[in-house]
Amino acid sequence: MSSNNEVTVTEAVERRAQGAKWIDVREPDEWATAHIADTTLRPLAGAVEAILEEHPDRAEPLNISCASGGRSMRVVEALESLGYTDVVNVEGGIRAWQAEGRPTVSEVAMTAEQVDRYSRHIVIPEVGIAGQTKLLNARVLLLGAGGLGSPAGLYLAAAGVGTLGFVDDDVVERSNLQRQVMHDESRIGVLKAESAARTIAKLNPDVTVEQYPFRLTADNVFEVLDQGWDVIIDGTDNLPTRYLINDASVQRGIPVVHGSIYRFEGQVTVFHPFEGPCYRCLYPEPPPPELAPSCAEGGVLGVLPGIVGSLQAVEAIKVILGIGRPLVGRLWMYDALDAETRTLKLRRDPACPACGEGERLTELIDYEAFCAMPQAQAPTAAR
Numbered sequence: 001m002s003s004n005n006e007v008t009v010t011e012a013v014e015r016r017a018q019g020a021k022w023i024d025v026r027e028p029d030e031w032a033t034a035h036i037a038d039t040t041l042r043p044l045a046g047a048v049e050a051i052l053e054e055h056p057d058r059a060e061p062l063n064i065s066c067a068s069g070g071r072s073m074r075v076v077e078a079l080e081s082l083g084y085t086d087v088v089n090v091e092g093g094i095r096a097w098q099a100e101g102r103p104t105v106s107e108v109a110m111t112a113e114q115v116d117r118y119s120r121h122i123v124i125p126e127v128g129i130a131g132q133t134k135l136l137n138a139r140v141l142l143l144g145a146g147g148l149g150s151p152a153g154l155y156l157a158a159a160g161v162g163t164l165g166f167v168d169d170d171v172v173e174r175s176n177l178q179r180q181v182m183h184d185e186s187r188i189g190v191l192k193a194e195s196a197a198r199t200i201a202k203l204n205p206d207v208t209v210e211q212y213p214f215r216l217t218a219d220n221v222f223e224v225l226d227q228g229w230d231v232i233i234d235g236t237d238n239l240p241t242r243y244l245i246n247d248a249s250v251q252r253g254i255p256v257v258h259g260s261i262y263r264f265e266g267q268v269t270v271f272h273p274f275e276g277p278c279y280r281c282l283y284p285e286p287p288p289p290e291l292a293p294s295c296a297e298g299g300v301l302g303v304l305p306g307i308v309g310s311l312q313a314v315e316a317i318k319v320i321l322g323i324g325r326p327l328v329g330r331l332w333m334y335d336a337l338d339a340e341t342r343t344l345k346l347r348r349d350p351a352c353p354a355c356g357e358g359e360r361l362t363e364l365i366d367y368e369a370f371c372a373m374p375q376a377q378a379p380t381a382a383r
């Protein structure tokens with residue numbers, strides 16, 4: 001059924017040499033098994049919508065192919081009815097291509113189950129099979145398996161980040177369950193790191209969880225940090241740990257996605273060593289005891305950590321994949337009561353004791369945990 005909107009493989013190759021884009025409308029698992037290099041995957045169900053958005057010029061030359069030419073012809077006809085004038089079906093699809101002995105690319109690193117599980121990632125050009133493989137090989141350390149670590153850990157596990165480490169020496173308490181959605185009633189009294197491992201094992205068998213059920217100190221922090229982490233998610237609620245992690249991560253060059261919440265307010269930023277400011281660029285030293293934040297429970301809206309922790313997971317994935325513009329040198333602020341967000345610019349301090357141009361801290365410091373009176377509560381220090 002050759003017609004003026006159908007071309008042979010050879011003609012399709014010639015069209016591409018002259019600038020035509022080539023779109024494959026099969027399913028991700030078919031594409032992963034074998035595809036033609038320099039083609040774009042846009043599965044049939046959303047293909048026309050995607051092409052309308054990505055190729056709005058109705059005169060642009062496009063090659064459309066599938067397994068044997070049936071599905072791609074439906075896309076060609078739909079595009080023609082929408083006014084496209086130079087879109088053609090590749091006769092015989094990839095089967096004709098392979099019958100001519102032409103080479104294909106395959107992605108055998110992933111199982112069929114994985115291609116299915118992550119298919120909604122694989123169709124995103126910024127992720128694709130290569131990005132998903134990166135995520136599966138990535139390692140993210142989460143400081144805290146509580147309010148922020150719960151949504152961040154759940155979404156990173158669902159997204160297929162292959163290894164998650166949880167540092168938390170607490171056990172699950174009933175008052176945690178208003179917001180710490182990784183745990184449940186049956187886990188009360190269980191170590192949070194262990195509860196996290198059990199929840200994630202049920203969610204995604206691809207993910208390995210490493211448990212660190214102790215408090216980080218100057219003596220043990222490098223034992224944990226030197227396990228090859230790509231990024232750290234900081235959901236801690238205490239200043240001594242925050243300074244310790246800042247200094248250790250700057251020395252090791254590991255980016256930290258920082259999040260904090262208090263009542264109805266949340267903040268996120270990315271401390272990427274030497275690419276943007278670190279925590280000490282903003283707060284060179286811990287405050288004196290009389291100005292320190294209160295350790296009294298300030299309260300937090302249960303949903304708020306879901307928003308802030310999820311945004312931390314987004315930033316971690318951007319850092320791992322090297323896509324977009326992570327919140328390096330920018331502080332994202334959210335006020336739930338006003339439903340307002342703001343983003344402030346943050347600058348590196350040349351005099352920073354951790355990452356500045358002068359003499360830098362080389363020793364780690366265990367600051368004393370101290371608390372001020374409740375009225376001195378500061379938004380950046382609540383969990």
Ligand SMILES: [Zn+2]
Binds near residue numbers: 279356
């Ligand atoms: Zn700094």
